[in-house]
Amino acid sequence: MRLKNMKKAFKIAVDGPSGSGKSTIAKKVAKKLEIEYIDTGAMYRAVGYKMICEGISRGETNRIREILSRTEIDFRGTDIFLDGICISNKIRTPEVAKMASSFSALPEVREKLVELQRKMAGEKSIIMDGRDIGTNVLSDAEYKVFLTASIRERALRRWKEMKDKGEEISLKQVEDEMIQRDFNDATRTINPLRKAKGALEIDTTEMTIEEVVETIIQSIK
Template sequence: MANGLEEGKEGSRQIAIDGPAGSGKSTVAKKVAERLGIFYLDTGAMYRALAYKAVKNKVPLTDEELVSRLAYETDIYFSKERGVWCDGEDVTQAIRTPEVSRAVSLVASYPGVRKRLVELQQAEAERRSIVMDGRDIGTHVLPQAGLKIFLTAEPEVRARRRWQELKSSGKEASLAEVVRDLEERDRQDRNRVASPLRAAPDAVILDTTRLDIEETVARILDMARGGLR
């Protein structure tokens, strides 16, 4: 990889941030985008919104055909001021419940779902400079990204972060429950057939176990602005 942030195919700057649940990628990606003054797309929220709709409408999550069809019938969009919206409903908080967290890996494992949402993600990246986070951004969605980061952390640290996030938003969940959910999520994400979780060959591996959010953001900004060697 060349020093700093290279331009994508269309001349736009692209940063891909991947990693497992609880690694802090969404918070970090959002702050990096804000500091650089470019667009942030939370791809995980897109899958969560679809999982939320499936759960809400009692669509059998094991029915791949129905769930995949739902992806083409669902309007998901982001508002900088008002969060994540699904079919005209503000779902910013609703998509962060333990129930949705348990459903989202299965929903995201279906090739039909991933095909549709990846199309939407790539279309956004063609329009503007972007920071995008998820589990297959550097390997599949934006393989041409000028800067690819893979965030990781020790499992117990990731579980505690997710538990504290739930508590701060008023969601009831025990730490033990969050640990179990995270372990299952990791297993599903790494073993799914469609775009499994893994670092791109040219990604920078950044362990955040002993880094706080601001330290992590600072390191990525240093790379994006030309500090990568």
């Protein structure tokens, strides 16, 4: 269902807090519009995962820079590859999420990943989701969306996702960690989470996935 009237490449930026449905929605919009989807959240998780594997702490600036200089992140379909190895099933854990949130505030990490993200956007039509896409990474995007939902609903979604994967964790723990991540994302000095000017804001709390997808597509049309 590629939009017939689009004569050149275009970009869709989707921002929002953890658990608001960004990745799920963006993937479906990409499929319907026949454009490429780039999951920036997974890229930060990949960095968090690598730092865990390397035993790196947040204060080791020189080591972080050295590791980033030899870090390759790529997507093949819906899978993410770190240094040539698929890590899709290794980055959706509370430990990795916490590390991703912590390291994402570092200038070195953001500079490296934003460079990769803009390069991925290139000249093709893409939809990219994250926390500073419309305000920073793709500030020139033709279409900007900001997804949100109640903290309880977002935590419940993430908890169910983790339970389905066999992870043992309480809903309260997921909610507490999400509240902390919201705070980290909104208060970091570099490109904090906020709604981009002119972005379409959608509260997904009581909406189905299909309803959100259709709302975005209709706004683009």
